[in-house]
Amino acid sequence: MHMKKKRHLVLVGNGMAGARLLEELLERGASETFEITVFGDEPYGNYNRIMLSHVLAGEDGEESIYLNEIGWYAENGIDLRSGVRIVDVDLPAREVIDATGERTGYDVLVIATGSSPHFPPMDGLRREDGSLLPGVSGFRSLDETRAMLEEARSGHHRRAVVIGGGLLGLEAAKGLQNHGLDVTVIHSPAHLMNQQLDAEAGAVLRRSIEDCGISVVTGARTTGVTARTDDGRVSGVVLKDGRVFDADMVVVTAGIRPNTDVGVRAGLVVERGIVVDDQMRCVDQPVSDGGGGQVYALGECAQHRGETYGLVAPLWEQATVLADVLTGSDPDAAYHGSKTSTKLKVAGVDVAAIGQSGPEHPDDEHVVFSDVRRGLYQSVVVRDGRLVGATLLGDTRKSAALQQAFDRGLPLPEQRVELLFDLGSGGGEASVEDLADDAQVCNCNGVTKGDICGAVASGCTSVKGVMDATRAGKGCGSCKEVVSAVVEHAIAAGGGTLTEDASVHWYVPGVPLRKDELVAAIREQHLTSVSAVFAALAPGGAEDAKSKMGLTSLLRTLWPTEFVDERDARFINDRVHANIQRDGTFSVVPQMKGGVTTPEQLRKIADVAEKYGVGMLKVTGGQRIDMLGVKKEDLPKVWADLDMPSGYAYGKSMRTVKTCVGTDYCRFGLGDSTALGIAMEEKFQGLETPAKLKLGVVGCPRNCAEAYVKDIGVVAIGNGKWEVYVGGAAGASVRKADLLATVDSPEAVIQLTGRFIQFYRTWGNWLERTYDFVPRLSIERIRLVLVEDSDGMCAQLDDEIDAACAAYRDPWKEREAPDAPGRFSAPALPLIPLPLVPKRPVGAPGGTPRDLLPTPNPVEIVSPNEEALMAGAQQ
Amino acid sequence: MTTTTTASAAGVRVAALAEIPPGEGRAYAVPTSDGTGMQQVAVFHHRDGHVSAVDAVCPHSGGPLADGQIDSCVVICPLHLNTWDLRTGESTSGQDPVRVHGVEVAPDGSVVVTPA
Numbered sequence: 001m002h003m004k005k006k007r008h009l010v011l012v013g014n015g016m017a018g019a020r021l022l023e024e025l026l027e028r029g030a031s032e033t034f035e036i037t038v039f040g041d042e043p044y045g046n047y048n049r050i051m052l053s054h055v056l057a058g059e060d061g062e063e064s065i066y067l068n069e070i071g072w073y074a075e076n077g078i079d080l081r082s083g084v085r086i087v088d089v090d091l092p093a094r095e096v097i098d099a100t101g102e103r104t105g106y107d108v109l110v111i112a113t114g115s116s117p118h119f120p121p122m123d124g125l126r127r128e129d130g131s132l133l134p135g136v137s138g139f140r141s142l143d144e145t146r147a148m149l150e151e152a153r154s155g156h157h158r159r160a161v162v163i164g165g166g167l168l169g170l171e172a173a174k175g176l177q178n179h180g181l182d183v184t185v186i187h188s189p190a191h192l193m194n195q196q197l198d199a200e201a202g203a204v205l206r207r208s209i210e211d212c213g214i215s216v217v218t219g220a221r222t223t224g225v226t227a228r229t230d231d232g233r234v235s236g237v238v239l240k241d242g243r244v245f246d247a248d249m250v251v252v253t254a255g256i257r258p259n260t261d262v263g264v265r266a267g268l269v270v271e272r273g274i275v276v277d278d279q280m281r282c283v284d285q286p287v288s289d290g291g292g293g294q295v296y297a298l299g300e301c302a303q304h305r306g307e308t309y310g311l312v313a314p315l316w317e318q319a320t321v322l323a324d325v326l327t328g329s330d331p332d333a334a335y336h337g338s339k340t341s342t343k344l345k346v347a348g349v350d351v352a353a354i355g356q357s358g359p360e361h362p363d364d365e366h367v368v369f370s371d372v373r374r375g376l377y378q379s380v381v382v383r384d385g386r387l388v389g390a391t392l393l394g395d396t397r398k399s400a401a402l403q404q405a406f407d408r409g410l411p412l413p414e415q416r417v418e419l420l421f422d423l424g425s426g427g428g429e430a431s432v433e434d435l436a437d438d439a440q441v442c443n444c445n446g447v448t449k450g451d452i453c454g455a456v457a458s459g460c461t462s463v464k465g466v467m468d469a470t471r472a473g474k475g476c477g478s479c480k481e482v483v484s485a486v487v488e489h490a491i492a493a494g495g496g497t498l499t500e501d502a503s504v505h506w507y508v509p510g511v512p513l514r515k516d517e518l519v520a521a522i523r524e525q526h527l528t529s530v531s532a533v534f535a536a537l538a539p540g541g542a543e544d545a546k547s548k549m550g551l552t553s554l555l556r557t558l559w560p561t562e563f564v565d566e567r568d569a570r571f572i573n574d575r576v577h578a579n580i581q582r583d584g585t586f587s588v589v590p591q592m593k594g595g596v597t598t599p600e601q602l603r604k605i606a607d608v609a610e611k612y613g614v615g616m617l618k619v620t621g622g623q624r625i626d627m628l629g630v631k632k633e634d635l636p637k638v639w640a641d642l643d644m645p646s647g648y649a650y651g652k653s654m655r656t657v658k659t660c661v662g663t664d665y666c667r668f669g670l671g672d673s674t675a676l677g678i679a680m681e682e683k684f685q686g687l688e689t690p691a692k693l694k695l696g697v698v699g700c701p702r703n704c705a706e707a708y709v710k711d712i713g714v715v716a717i718g719n720g721k722w723e724v725y726v727g728g729a730a731g732a733s734v735r736k737a738d739l740l741a742t743v744d745s746p747e748a749v750i751q752l753t754g755r756f757i758q759f760y761r762t763w764g765n766w767l768e769r770t771y772d773f774v775p776r777l778s779i780e781r782i783r784l785v786l787v788e789d790s791d792g793m794c795a796q797l798d799d800e801i802d803a804a805c806a807a808y809r810d811p812w813k814e815r816e817a818p819d820a821p822g823r824f825s826a827p828a829l830p831l832i833p834l835p836l837v838p839k840r841p842v843g844a845p846g847g848t849p850r851d852l853l854p855t856p857n858p859v860e861i862v863s864p865n866e867e868a869l870m871a872g873a874q875q
Numbered sequence: 876m877t878t879t880t881t882a883s884a885a886g887v888r889v890a891a892l893a894e895i896p897p898g899e900g901r902a903y904a905v906p907t908s909d910g911t912g913m914q915q916v917a918v919f920h921h922r923d924g925h926v927s928a929v930d931a932v933c934p935h936s937g938g939p940l941a942d943g944q945i946d947s948c949v950v951i952c953p954l955h956l957n958t959w960d961l962r963t964g965e966s967t968s969g970q971d972p973v974r975v976h977g978v979e980v981a982p983d984g985s986v987v988v989t990p991a
Contacts (some may be wrong), residue, residue, distance in 0.1 A: 545946040568898025
């Protein structure tokens, strides 16, 4: 029995649809029955076009976007003719014809030529030879992306205009902005991403896009492109209304058009795309062998039931059906069209668009939640009890559930809003009512629901009262909302009424004034010490231990030079300039600006650590070295031997500026983050703030020093530009910082940072981190005040911060003259038997050599002897 | 100046008042009341001039109370911010009490502790 001759399958087009078809065919054993030849006019294997935006943004290299490299084709017995463009098909002869006129015969032909960027008619768009004006580009192919990337990185261009504010246009805009260009998006329809979003969602998206620093113009048609007279390169665009935008680069992303030339020349039925039936077979084709014809089309070039698709999911479904049909693995397979849905991140904003974006019938239910300020928009469209559309912007956590409901037509909750939010016990988090009594609510202080209910039962009627009584919510504070909910529930269950303790609004508990009132009174009465504040403003003039620390911080901020320091008003850390540990010892963290150190510094730290038997040497998250387990009485000697400034790892103050490697060595650095970080740490060292302040500077958006989650984060974006972010957090709460402004120089970064710090010092509540402060005031308002100077207070803030910085004095210099007798002397520690903190085992990482371990039996308590007291008195 | 602690029927002299800055505390070792050993006592010099003394060790987790912040009534432990009333030794944040020791300022300015 002779072997059946293989049929010849020719695939025209080597994009994502073609590639997917090949994979589906191979999976079904098509190499047994078909010889396969693939024509692709790009000189590459096939790549993931969706990832081009990542390449443009500099987030991925182009090598990472290949789906199948050229070698893959040979391995699978596929004849790839890359760089060969098919221009025509001779249907009766069953041959395709390439640009050189060469003919290749086929038994089965699949056309997957994809689509091309649509260039709307614009005066001056093309040169006389029909080519695009230099500097104008589509955003569709790897070549175009490479060219744009090269131009954006060249540093010769400052401004870019993107024509078209759809998905691709916004990706292009963000990508170019990453390279430091000023980008304007000009969109002809009235709102962004009008294909997927309704007007309201488009407005929310617009605000988020503008918040990244990209300008947006909508409802504006671009009618012309202008060129420079000297070199003929693009110089800008002209709108229909006469407005002109300068541009060194123009990217056109005004939609796509199916590539149907081959189909038209072949005489196939072509409307918007090449028309196919449910088996992806071209309709009405000349039939020569009694079958339904052997020419097929799929992907973006194909039109099925009147629809053409520009997203990847439909084309995958088409490829599956066609592979079933061609291989005969399911001859009856049929494609019925795709319900389109998109879930993606466009320019940093999460977007999910499922089905229709808004109501289309009079009886459609449309449930909308919109919070423009937070960049949130969520809506669902329900028809006859079934989900027919959903739009999620800014928060797409519900998209999986909605997609399922949409795809399967699942019954929906009677309360439609539950499609978008977890209400009551319906969601992921159990409601407080369902919590068991022994469920721990506050993990820092080990407080259970039962403890909280107990406090309520014993008479507490306010959240604050319960927090004071149980210390719930008084650790990291991240459980406060749950604590409040449990208190409210417990009080309601007991038939009581929740009261609000007025003191929650006071700056400190012992002085019944809000911060602004307190500041006014302190200024008016010229109160420069904590005891003076108590005497003048506290009820009965009574001092309050819990208020002292906050008042000290405030007075230092208000009176940089006149402040009268009373050490008892300081927390122990600020009295001895070190961080107290659980065994009563202290940690010592020398300043290491920007995380940059030297062999000398490391050697000295090592020597001192050995000399004083430091229990653990630890590299901190803030890029310094922490020497843990130093006895209080050793602190002045340790500082003297180190002879380094304090790193302020203990105070409610500017802690550290974390940096990445910057430009000296890094291959990717766009700005010298290391030098800037060092300059910032030097400028703001030791500054007291309402709560600790952590800074970071990174040399590119790869964010190696986590600037996006710092209280203040600075990101180099190239061309000398820096983004300044504020209000980030990566502690008990995690929050990405908000972009305050993009500035042009390191000096401008330092100025804006100083302005923000002083603003925070002035208006921040005691212990209020920037991640609460910034949302409380809103980034928009802060930007108005600090960048646009809407309140005319910038000059004063700048002066105040400079005065505060000038008052800096290294606290570790106090070793030479302590402020009080016995400041660093103590009766022999430990107070209770050590080790409370076990020593690291000898030889283990962080372990101490045996001969350096402190003397055994450190439990013995000795009387302070004469020498020790004399030493203390003399210091 | 005398710097050793001296036990007597009236109590133990631990320091001169001037050695404890106003509003602060210091810890001293004094004999236990039964005279069999030593214990640490935190002595506080309040801003209004009076003195108080309690156990130096916080019963919650061994914090050094002498390093805590005070007002005329309470001390706050520096480790976890628990509070104790210096007059009664009772905790105002739900912890076990501390012992209150007798303490007074002698006419010569000495601080004298009478262990409880």
